[in-house]
Amino acid sequence: MGKRIVKNYPSPRLMETIGATNQTTPEAIGELVANCFDARYQDEKLAITIDVRNGRITVIDNGKGMEFSILEKAVCIAEDMSRYIERGEGAKGHFGMGFKTSCSTLGNYYEIYTRPVDGNVEYYTSFDINDYGTRPAGSDAWDVEIEDFLPSENSPLGAAGHGTAFVISRLKNKNPMVSAILAYMGEAFKAHLDHGDRITIIDESGTNDAEPIKYNFIKGTKVEIDEIFGPEDKYHITGWMALDSQTHNNGFYGFNIYRHNQLVEKYDKTWFRAHLMTSRIIGEVNMDFLDATFYKQGIQQSEDWMFVAAHMKEYLKGIVTASNNVSKKGNINNPSELKKIVNTLRDDYEVDGEVSEEDFGEKKPSTKKGERDEKPSINDTIKNIVTEEALTLEDEGEIIITYLEKESGSSIHAPFDYIFAESDDDDTAELQVLLFKNHPLWKKKVDDDVKKVLATSDAIYRLLVEKLSYDASKALKIRNEWVVKRTEGMK
Structure with missing residues (x-):
């Protein structure tokens, strides 16, 4: 009797299956953009270009690029990149799976071009997803070839001194919608755009910059969120909430949840009962204490999430009541009623100042019976x-x-x-x-x-x-x- 050593090499077909996700095209591109923000060079504003012309999707940044020692780890499956690079506490990813999954979701062939800072060199590698499906199992199946050459303006990086470009071809969605990509970038990276970073999308019709999402809420209903709770103040949630100026039947209400300024869940309604009467509730919250992979792998079943949900359901009771009251018949057009509802909301959350009826315009007078002598039209x-x-x-x-x-x-x-x-x-x-x-x-x-x-x-x-x-x-x-x-x- 004795022990035997088993070589634990995953099947090369894994490269095909990691692309079998439910990510939309904008979400998959968003993961590549998140990597760009992790690669910021010093305090420079980041300029990211998403080019969807000529049957390809190219994502280019002006980040710090990758040295060979970093690139060789980045192309490996599930390598813990925090062991090799200093990402800082605001890093959006850890294991390098995001870009592989997203590239494989978008297309069957992708290339990486990268120029590190202070190095007169450019590195290149490529992945043919279909080829991995025919490779025999074993360690050799996962070998990756990396080339190096002098930087050239013929590269997707052009004349840039440093940065990285992902080029995906043999696309699964051959007609990506620019409007959907722009809208998603404006939501997913709102804080970055607000602080001067730039995301530009190019297609055959021209160039467009992503704009941070804008909201239209009822005056006086915006409440800043700064909640610290849990054992040893483990959880800290910041952000804001408000009442939208209209109700929604399209699902576009609830909370956009961010981790380190990246959207991880859109229009979440876990903390209140979703209903037409509560469909005015909107907001953004930052929950940086979440682990990078938790939310994408079922955070709603995690102990942390259940604890947070219990606290936030209690915290939101005031705004849920306000949304119900505003949505009751006629109240949205009744300045005196709106004043009462909004001021009660502000009192509930200890917001300084009050609103007045003038903040909501004048109430339209109703026509009383008997005011007209002529036959009614x-x-x-x-x-x-x-x-x-x-x-x-x-x-x-x-x-x-x-x-x-x-x-x-x-x-x-x-x-x-x-x-x-x-x-x-x-x-x-x-x-x-x-x-x-x-x-x-x-x-x-x-x-x-x-x-x-x-x-x-x-x-x-x-x-x-x-x-x-x-x-x-x-x-x-x-x-x-x-x-x-x-x-x-x-x-």
């Missing part, structure tokens, strides 16, 4: 219809109806839309009717109340068919009955 009749704020269904009970006018953005598809929030133990169901003010239909003068009726009748019908699974003929009948019922006696 059709628009007056419609106004009485849309002041009915509930739809009652036999099987669903009462559904509150609210309205929101908004811009539809650069892509205009319909003059109106709707959001539906189902009822639960705490809330009444709500149908929010959206009117897109800049739709071409409204270029001709149309009374505002006419718009509301058109949008509401459409929303009721679509709600019944799309969300509540009513037969189309029954939905049409209910929609028509709703209109008739509210016009009875108004002619």
